[in-house]
Amino acid sequence: MLTLITIAATGIIILYTTFFKSRKLLVPIAITGALTALAFNISDWNTNQLLFNNMMKIDNYSVAFNSVMILSLILILLLSHQYFKGVDKNVSEIYSLLFFSFTGACLLTSFNNFTMLFIGIETMSIPLYVLAGSKKFSIRSNEASFKYFIMGSFATAIFLLGVALVYGVTGSFNMSEVSEYISATAKISSLMKLGILFIVISIGFKIAAAPFHFWAPDVYEGSPTLVTTYMATVVKVAGIAALLRLLTGCFIGAAAEWQHILEAFIILSFVIGNFGAIQQQSVKRMLAYSSISHTGFMLLAIIAINQFSASSLLYYSLSYSLATIAAFAVLILVKNYKNSDASYESFNGLAKHNPFLAFVMLTAMLSMTGIPITAGFFAKYYVFLASVKSGYSWLVICAIIAALVGVAYYFRIIINMYYKESNSEKIIKDNYFVISLIIATAITLAVGILPQFIIGLI
């Protein structure tokens, strides 16, 4: 609970820094707030609490996912200082919106009631609609904001319809009561099935799982890159953590119903994510499509529903978030430096004058592909292990093919960086930026070598 309060309070404190003309304090205050929240969050470890009439359930699951998300938030905040350097308008509102959105993300990992789930989704999304359009004079940014808003509103409406149907059948918003009702009734009502379908669809929209991914490439491309980084990491991890909590904590009795839906999600995410990514010329769009494909891998952990689901999903979320942040960070620098549209060609010859950046990007790409000694390898390995244990071998075979296809577009960047010539110079980056890149790369390598630290946690 203190985590949540700290995050929301930091958002409000940041608003007040508008009174100071200097922008120097902004990032330190934000990071202090995030670190305090992280400390409070970790202190909740092993204390299973049910708060406010069973509205919130804080257990190791929510603490672990919150930690991953706060780590992502800190890394993104570190990137933001240089990102906003050239912007002369006041950016403190953007930081506070980021924190308010993060409050919603924290609610999503620890809800125990459908009302909390709804408020979590909305609190996370509504600031994002604004953040996506925060580059006000860019037509692409406006388009991204508008598209995300319209599609997100539809998803919310569908979610509410689903919750209403579930409430109509069970007469309760509480997750444990719904779960009891499902296990007590022999035949699941068709309205209940429909409710589950609608809820899964709307969360599938939030995590950009195909076939509800259509907004993702345009929104990811049009939004300011920092916001895209946030969307691709924190929002996706929060959504997928909420989905696992919902499906295994509440709808576990109806597993046969939603597993079929998830199978379709996974297969379509692999196909559309990978083949979409291959065709792209812009790296930002490629990363958007690849995030759709990663959603497929994460859903693979959920569909397994066994004791490995939560831990493998946690590990995958961590490795995916770190790699994505590192990749987008390098993209920000390259894009700003070349003033280009972030095509593959702008990465040409990066290794010659910027070996550090090239190495960071190399680790990120290897981790996304799933090559050993980076975290991505064990992430995929544990997810596959979990689903094979539950008899989803055919899905794992599809996933391995999808991972192999992924090599095509991830290695294209690596080849461009190391084997192509270009007259690039050293790119200037500030200390915060370097710290963020070092942390992301170091943790990617560390958990890649020693996966048991994360995998045994929950």
Place this chain on the structure above:
Amino acid sequence: MIFLFYLLSGVALLSALMVVFSRSPINSVIHLIICFLAIAGHYILLNAQFLAVVHIIVYTGAIMVLFLFVIMLLNLNKENEPHKKLYTKLAAIISGGMLLLVLTGAVKSVALIPFNEKFDSQIGLVGNFGKILFNEFMLPFEASSVLFLSAIIGAMILGKKEKITNNE
């Protein structure tokens, strides 16, 4: 009572259809107001007076007036519907029809649940509603304040006047 229920449902459905079918935006908005009033009538039938009043004040009052203002300011009062392509229409009809099929199928196969004896019919009155809101649903109520605050700040960011700059 039953007669009122069917009357209100009929009015709500008809006006909802008219929202979609009428060509002028002003007509759509007027029909939407009628639809909302009919739904508020349903709330009163369910003994949820507070919800009915809030629904009328917020939706029918505030939001619909806002709609009318937007239509007036943007001068949308013309009957020019953009011409859609045939396959778009076809795709819309097929997907909408499939959704209708699934929904009616689900409703048809469902067995009506017996009336819950524990249900408190006085729950929708203002006093009882307030007690529920500030006891059982305290946390969602407080958490939504963050939502509103971020909506206000968001409106401020988007609405603020700025010089055109070309940086990121």
